[in-house]
Amino acid sequence: MRGKKIYVGLSGGVDSAVTAALLQEQGADITGVFIKGWYPPGMPCTWADDRRDAMRVAAHLRIPFRTLDASEEYKKGVIDYLLTEYKAGRTPNPDIMCNREVKFGAFFNYAMQQGADFVATGHYAQTENGRLLKGIDTSKDQSYFLWAVPKEVFAKTLFPLGGMHKTRVRELAKKYNLPNALKKDSQGVCFLGSISVEEFLTQEFGVDSGAAVTADGELVGRHTGSLLHTLGERISLADALPGPWYVVAKDVEKNELVVSHTPTLPTETEHINLTSMNCIESMDAGSVSAQYRYHGPRVEGVISGTRFIPAEPITEPIAAGQSLVIYNGDHCLGGGIIV
Numbered sequence: 001m002r003g004k005k006i007y008v009g010l011s012g013g014v015d016s017a018v019t020a021a022l023l024q025e026q027g028a029d030i031t032g033v034f035i036k037g038w039y040p041p042g043m044p045c046t047w048a049d050d051r052r053d054a055m056r057v058a059a060h061l062r063i064p065f066r067t068l069d070a071s072e073e074y075k076k077g078v079i080d081y082l083l084t085e086y087k088a089g090r091t092p093n094p095d096i097m098c099n100r101e102v103k104f105g106a107f108f109n110y111a112m113q114q115g116a117d118f119v120a121t122g123h124y125a126q127t128e129n130g131r132l133l134k135g136i137d138t139s140k141d142q143s144y145f146l147w148a149v150p151k152e153v154f155a156k157t158l159f160p161l162g163g164m165h166k167t168r169v170r171e172l173a174k175k176y177n178l179p180n181a182l183k184k185d186s187q188g189v190c191f192l193g194s195i196s197v198e199e200f201l202t203q204e205f206g207v208d209s210g211a212a213v214t215a216d217g218e219l220v221g222r223h224t225g226s227l228l229h230t231l232g233e234r235i236s237l238a239d240a241l242p243g244p245w246y247v248v249a250k251d252v253e254k255n256e257l258v259v260s261h262t263p264t265l266p267t268e269t270e271h272i273n274l275t276s277m278n279c280i281e282s283m284d285a286g287s288v289s290a291q292y293r294y295h296g297p298r299v300e301g302v303i304s305g306t307r308f309i310p311a312e313p314i315t316e317p318i319a320a321g322q323s324l325v326i327y328n329g330d331h332c333l334g335g336g337i338i339v
Contacts, residue, residue, distance in 0.1 A: 006158065012053035016122035018122065018161065024061055032058040034051045034055070037102065074101075091321040108153055120159070127162075214259065220245065221259075224238075243261070275339050283334060292314075319338065
């Protein structure tokens with residue numbers, strides 16, 4: 001990497017800070033970039049604090065620091081998508097669109113326009129000759145969230161942390177004496193920071209009380225709005241019979257939730273239809289494995305056109321709007337949105 005011009009997305013967190021430090025140690029010409037997104041008006045947000053932490057890292061490493069205003073891309077590509085999907089009763093994955101539209105859309109394009117040779121981020125994934133691979137730390141691997149990124153981007157993208165475990169990253173943060181070495185990992189959605197999705201949706205949609213019923217139609221309580229809840233979620237109901245209660249189906253038009261004492265109902269899925277597919281590597285090489293939620297199980301099967309056919313029926317509900325990500329071993333081949 002010596003002499004290469006690399007723009008590093010500095011989020012203010014430990015992972016991106018260590019990424020910048022590692023590449024600088026390898027002799028690269030580093031510029032740190034904080035990506036400013038769109039934030040819900042009137043709700044608390046940590047972006048100013050995160051930007052300050054990113055600036056402190058850049059100052060410590062003595063590298064140039066820039067702020068990229070990507071609020072328009074955030075609003076259009078992530079926020080509007082999220083609200084549209086929830087209104088339709090589907091379960092979106094905003095982090096995937098954040099990667100595609102913002103980090104490897106707006107940021108990547110900006111870096112290339114500035115003459116960068118590569119961009120780098122603190123993702124736990126790996127690239128190899130323009131291909132996307134899992135990170136070796138299975139508990140942190142983020143390849144699932146990168147399936148929708150255009151394949152040509154990976155030829156100019158570096159993930160220095162993909163070949164190490166989180167414990168090692170923390171050790172390196174202390175070794176480099178980074179000012180945010182002890183900062184806790186962010187647990188929020190990509191664009192909401194400390195705000196929960198439910199808080200954001202409540203602000204957007206408001207509270208709309210409706211019936212919560214069992215699969216047999218028995219009324220067991222009242223919920224705060226079908227748009228505010230997702231499949232598999234444990235839910236607190238008003239005027240409810242003894243729980244626990246989990247959302248297993250929803251009818252947005254009736255504003256009705258079907259609930260159960262267990263997160264799922266008996267079901268069998270023999271194929272999964274996909275839309276908005278993105279191919280990073282060929283998916284036609286026979287048997288592949290698919291993952292239909294983050295940290296979910298891997299299911300063996302084949303891709304036939306825009307359909308995934310599992311070798312054995314899947315016996316738990318598959319949420320429309322979520323991502324099905326296709327793998328061949330450690331290689332992420334791409335994926336699609338579940339219809």
